Amino acid sequence: MRRGLLDGHRVGGKEVEVIRPWGRALAPTVAVEFSHGGQDYRITKRFLDAPSSKLERKESGRFVSLAEASKADEMVRAMISKNAPGRGLSRPENWGLAQVLWTTQGDLALEGLSGDLVADISSSLRRQVAEPSAGPIERKMEEAYLRIYTPGGKYKTGRDAPPVVQLGHKLETARPERAAAVARQREYEDAARRVEDLRATRIQARRDAEAIGKEVKEARVRAESFQRLTSERNERAARASEEEAKHSDLKRRIDDIVSIRGDIKKATESLRKIESDLPLHERELLQREKEAAKAKSALEELRKERPQVDAARELAEQAWQFADNAKALDALEGELQRITAALEALNKRKKERAELVAPDDKAMKALRKAVKKRDEAQLLIEASLITLEVVPEKSGKLIIVTGEEPGEVGLSPGIPTRVTGSPEVVADLPGVSRLRASGPTGSVEEHRAGRADAERELQRLTKPFGTSDMESLETLLEKSRVFDRKISDAENQIDTWLSGRKLDDMHRQHSEVQAVHAKMTQDHPDWQRKMPDPSALKSAADDARRSFVGKVEKAESDWETAQNALTAARGRSEQASSQAEAARNMIKSLENRLAELTGDGKSDEQRAEELKKITLSWDAVRTKLEEIAGKLSGFKDNPVATAATLEKQVQAAEETASKALIAENREERHLEDLNAEGTYSLLAVVEERVAALEAEVTAEELRAGAIRLLRDTLVECRAEAVAAVAGPVETVATQIVQRIAGGRLGRLKLGDAFEPASVVPEISGEAVSLDSVSGGEREQIYLATRLALAEVLAREERQMVVLDDVMTFTDAGRMARVMAILEEEAQRLQIIILTCHPERYRGLNGAQFVDLEALLAASRASSI
Template structure:
């Protein structure tokens, strides 16, 4: 089959006719970017063959937005020496015409002719689907579906098998099928298709397994019973050992390690205190050295101060000589300015009268608004003064409360430490006996915590004196008293009796602060610069009002001016500029003179101060004192350094980290031993109960009875197993014979596959199953072979092998005298450069026997295909 011509019109993006003529018998390459119409042409060919011309469910063929169009396709191709011409129109003007060597067919008859020729079928209703496409669906690869071979090969299976049998020249015999079916039915009574037992065989096998499990369970119970008897003896022996409470020894060692660790922690605290004292000593030394260096610098500074004084005196003398000419220039400028100003004043009197009248109106309006805001502001200010007075009485702010709470927590921490470090006195006296502990008489049983030394009087025996805890108890007592005094001082300063009362006062203070903040915000809106400023504005407005009234009374009635205002302003501006220049000169002179006077005064003052300092009788005494203090500080530095070194050695020898580990290790050991003893005690009681119950159940008798029944079930299972194995063997032999016949049918297809496969994977084999679908790829890997199922291969490999399989199908169909046309829409896009080069060799080889239409948006990948490419844009502009 060779396609010569394709013409489409009103088909998707091709509203205008597009025609392809003179297609070659080998590869025909069409290139263009995405959306250029390649897939539209492929869809047109598919519609021409697969879609019934009467179908109304193919409106996707119309150009977008044009529901009145009639998509049409025309095809011309040669087959067996005759020219076939197909013309098909859809939707609006439905029609199908087929001409074969001068013979005309139309409608459904024409469609059936095409289906019979190419090997496909039409859908009974609606649009055509993949299961109807047969051979064309296998050979025409849609965009992105090249890797899927299973579905298309399944739908074309009957046509392919027909071609195979025609190649063999015979039809495969069905002799033996009934025998295989009979064996399968007999085997199905005992086994499922997957080889699992079923029916009576499954039931007997289940009983056999149940009896086996029950026997195993009884054996396990008997073994467990015997083991538990042995375990009971072990537990009774361990119980005797636990009676001595061996864990108490480790508890004592843990307490000793903890006591030593507390002692080391005191050393660490002392080390930290001495380190801080050493830093302070070093800082004091640096301060002394800086003061001594300052004394040395003062003598050098005195000579510099004398030079500065002489320089300042010369500058002052020069400045005083410049005063007369500067003052003369200023007097002349003032005379000119006053004359110009008087002239302008007379010119503006008439304008000023009207302006004053307008300003008085505005002043009256502003004064009314200011008085209203001033009254509101004074009311708010009175409220704020009351709130601030309350806030002043409440001294408990957040910082004070935090200090108070922190002090209270510190006192609680010291109490806890005292409780932990206190000596515990436990006593148990006989009836009617008592002892005297300080001022307290003790009798009966009880316990006391001793935080300070106490005398215990024993009647008729004497006195015992107990000194609790050593230095740490005394230190804790002193620290507690200091913290308690600090707490009392804070409460007194804040004028509260407790922390809770302070918290209440702090909350009241916060509420007052919020109210003050809100009042200040409102007052800020009414008087942004304050009430005084608002009152000042009121007073200024009133003064201005009075001044304007007085000024307007003093102004003469409107009349003609002797000179215009613009001229007077121009003269005044010129005279003012002269006056400003003169004033700037005199101001600069006064500024420079003031600076000179100030410089002279400062230089004299600095010289006198430094001279007095150097000659001060106290200076020598202070310098000696600083030297003596520096020596003392160096001696203290040496003492602190020595003490730190000795204590560091003592701490390192004690090794606090190891002491912590010892405490944890001994405590954990004691807890573990005690917990294990309790666990063994519980296990002993439970084990005794379980053994009593098991001893009464008769395990040995149950096992003997069950073993007898299991023997019978075993014989029945073996009998059914032999029959099932025999049927399976017979079925395997019959199936092997049938598979040999199948392989003979597959041989032609396998030959074509091997022809292409050697170009892609040398020394590889692609096997097909009974449905002629690629199944497994076997490749050489050194001295071994790799076996890969087709479905587990990469996407690119499946796409390549899918095309190889389709080309092999095409060769098979051609040998059987069936028409072939191969269409590839953007195929092999997932192939690497090496594999793509191999696939181009395969395509070029197949093109010697088949016509191939290849559409791609990657023309650079197909330049070496040996054919000229047709650009899609050239088709659109050809007509």
């Protein structure tokens, strides 16, 4: 896609040579079909050798030439970028929109977009373009457009069809003729090449068959000799095995006879010794039985003293329990006394609090609200009154006709006199004038009624407390709070002493402990007078127990020793009897085996002579077998298999030559038929006619395309004023990142060129460089930024996003969320994913998987 859409077809240099097919002198070509502005296009380019470029546009269901050579490169590049590349292949800064929409393998990062793309994203969204028909230039452009295209954007047809359509019809008629002529010429060339290839194959196959035939004869002679020696070796080996078996059987019989005779002699001597020791073992067993019975009797007598030891230990434990019970009883009595005193003090404070009549917080809030309402009403009254101020220069009087306080008022020189009233103030200066002051109309009576209501509410609220003074009421409130705090502190102290217990439970526990104490003093009256010494009692009990245990352990050890001696003596006696019986059985078994071995009726001398004869025969057979093996070792491989393989090779070579001859004759006849047609001359005539038509069509298409491009550009440039795009892009990118990685990374910040600059985690609120996040999170941030920018670029037209093996550091859980996002983005974008790990994307719903290796294999197969 980079070669087809971004690079010029005339590009040269070393970096371009690498795209040439390896090991072949072929010119690389590329064809890309794409959509832009609602139109389908196809760009076809050839690089290096005879470079060419051709842009076609789909019209009426077929692609029609639109531009060629450099003009085609420029028109395609203008759809994506304004920044044309210099020498060599295009670099990312020349990609335009593809800087955002495409990623190369291992390069998901956005290092900053080129200046023209940043300007396009930022400024094109702020401009508004006038309607295309507003102005003489736009009108002329529209007229020129409608002479060629219909209002729907298609070429006109019929009587008003433009020249490009008429020429296109002629070209459509001529192209199939050229294609047929090219196919026939190519068929002629292929047939000639096949004839030469088949002739060379036939000649070589004949030569191979002759050469292999000589080797077959030699191999057959060696195979016959090998088979003869192999047969003789097998026969000698069978005889050697028979002689070896006879020798082994007789040698084993002679050795067994000698061995069994020796074993019988040893077993007889062992039986004689065992039988002489049996009386000694019986006397030892009787003595050990008497000693064991005596030791067991002594142990049982000692064990009868255990109840006395247990009674001493029980007394010591009861003394400990008595001491612990006494401590618990004292502690409970002390706690009950403290809690009882605290409860009496608490009841006294509650009584004092009940006798205090004071407002609570709710009542004070209502009082403050009523005071505020009264004061606000007073302010409104004062604001509603009209004020007339008179500053006399000499003494006199002022008669108030209308006002708050009608009547006569004395005047003193230089002293101001104020008269208030509503809705007007009227006063007379006798012998001078009548003064009248008025202002905005308003009902002061309404505010006076509000003040009266507030004062009545204050009287109602303060009546229970015997005073309406707010300071006194505040003092009563504070005093009640002091009482409440003291009561709360006392209750907390009592709760602390109770520690979650109930007072009744403590009294019940006290009664139970007291009952236990009384029972123990009843069992031990002397403990009532004097506390027992648990330590002394326990020490005495431990001494008695240690003494008892020591005696018992010694008696048990003596009894165990005697018992072990008895067991050992009994075992020795039984073992001697068993050994004697085993020796008798062994002698009997050996005598039976010896009778079987000597049952052949031969003497030892006869058997030795027979063994000697068998040994000599066996040695002779082995010597002959070694001679045959030496001869067979001279063959490096199996001559029989070699001969068979060579015969198959001769047969295959002859079949190859025959088939090649048949195919050669068939292709020669076909070549003669094609030569009679004059395929080359016919192709030259048709190509000249098609080339002339294509040149005329190209010129007309360039003119029509330029008019259409100008008109479409003005129409598409209608835009509304939009806010700066960085903020929305940051928001969308942040939402995508948080969907993938959660909210831990916080908010994403972009730089001036829309590159990811940092993240602002929620936990700190400070910007963190992308170098501080993991590799997986970094690639997730870059992907989110690209998708957010792609959404901005796709608002007016669906765009194509290309991802080449991205998300290599992302775990399976986050990868699943990435695929969910890609499925959503695919509603607005065309997404192409290039990967050598297709299994990672098998979970995408509605995705179309294309195996490039399978396509290449199919292409090779179809071209054979």
